[in-house]
Amino acid sequence: MQAENLKLVRDTISNILVDRGQPPEFNDTESLFDSGKLDSLAAVNLLMTLESEFGIDLSDPDFEITQIDTFAAIMDLLRENAMA
Template structure:
């Protein structure tokens, strides 16, 4: 796992949460969508970021929202697509 990817995704998730007024700490394995901390608009923003930053084409991969449900899951997705 590229630590830069993890750090960047953690910062991005924290930014999305802070826009919602949520300043609580975030663990890398915390379920963000399942818990309701993030919603579908956040998912779209994260997807757009991943497409722009890492060239992931979500139309071409077998995508499931659980792949964005935690920072760890997002990093795993980036690793799998770029492998």
Template sequence: MPQDPEKLIRTAISELLVEAGQSPDFDEAESLFDSGKLDSIAAVTLLTILEGELGIDLSDPDFEVEEIDTFAAIMELASEQAAA
């Protein structure tokens, strides 16, 4: 992986929050999408980053957006993919 995944994801989430008029600060277990802080457009952007920048395969038909609702969940997904 060309970049530190944690730093890349933190930065992306912070930028998406700012674009949505939110504070760039967030807690690792804080809901990003179910809470309404980020919308579906932000989800697509984040998924694009996960696939394009980190090579995470999101083509699994059982993939649920809840798997990326928190920073902790995103990092767990990235960790699982890296181990596979």
């Protein structure tokens, strides 16, 4: 995974957190949704970025929201998408 891709995703999540009045820091394995850091509206924003920047197919019947629950899971999703 290229460093600029990692930075783009991390910055996107950080910006969403700041827009929600939260600190921009998060660790790679903490749940972004179960922790309450992100909600469904934030998920839409994040998914739109993943779709437009990385070509993630949100209509894929195998897509599950848990694939974007942590930064590490998002990176796994991007790696899988790049290999497909």
